[in-house]
Amino acid sequence: MNLKPETLQRIDVAVAHYPVKRSAALPLLHLVQEDIGHLPGEAVEWIASRLGLEPIHVYELVTFYPMFRQEPGGRRRIKVCRTLSCALAGAYQTLAEFEKQFNARQGGTSPDGEVTIEFVECLASCGTAPVVMVDDELHEKVDCEKARQIAAKIKAQARRES
Numbered sequence: 001m002n003l004k005p006e007t008l009q010r011i012d013v014a015v016a017h018y019p020v021k022r023s024a025a026l027p028l029l030h031l032v033q034e035d036i037g038h039l040p041g042e043a044v045e046w047i048a049s050r051l052g053l054e055p056i057h058v059y060e061l062v063t064f065y066p067m068f069r070q071e072p073g074g075r076r077r078i079k080v081c082r083t084l085s086c087a088l089a090g091a092y093q094t095l096a097e098f099e100k101q102f103n104a105r106q107g108g109t110s111p112d113g114e115v116t117i118e119f120v121e122c123l124a125s126c127g128t129a130p131v132v133m134v135d136d137e138l139h140e141k142v143d144c145e146k147a148r149q150i151a152a153k154i155k156a157q158a159r160r161e162s
């Protein structure tokens with residue numbers, strides 16, 4: 001596994017923080033996916049061995065939680081918060097609009113490889129729900145109309161860069 005030194009450092013901190021090693025599995029999955037973009041078998045096995053767990057227990061988490069990806073993602077990442085405030089404010093409709101705009105399903109990548117669309121948990125901006133991150137950029141109050149505008153901008157950028 002080729003992880004960045006800062007990821008390895010954060011993993012050490014996370015492991016030290018959880019006396020029950022199994023509890024560190026979720027944070028480690030997040031850290032590894034953040035670093036390499038997805039969670040191939042090699043990553044799952046690495047995490048299992050780092051925590052002294054059976055790989056099957058880590059695989060179960062990867063397949064249970066929709067925010068984890070086993071396949072490489074698209075060039076851009078659209079993350080839609082689905083935690084309570086955002087869900088109540090229409091996050092599911094927002095995500096459906098992105099799915100329509102990019103012809104991709106939640107957790108999947110558009111056919112042109114441009115974007116991966118996924119649900120994530122609270123992005124700590126609950127007062128401006130529904131909230132969406134496009135790569136590292138936060139977008140607030142993203143209703144379907146705003147989702148269409150964001151999608152149009154992403155498509156225009158992709159055209160300029162191709």
Ligand code: FES
Nearest residue numbers: 081086123125126
């Ligand atoms: S619930 Fe969506 S940002 Fe907190």
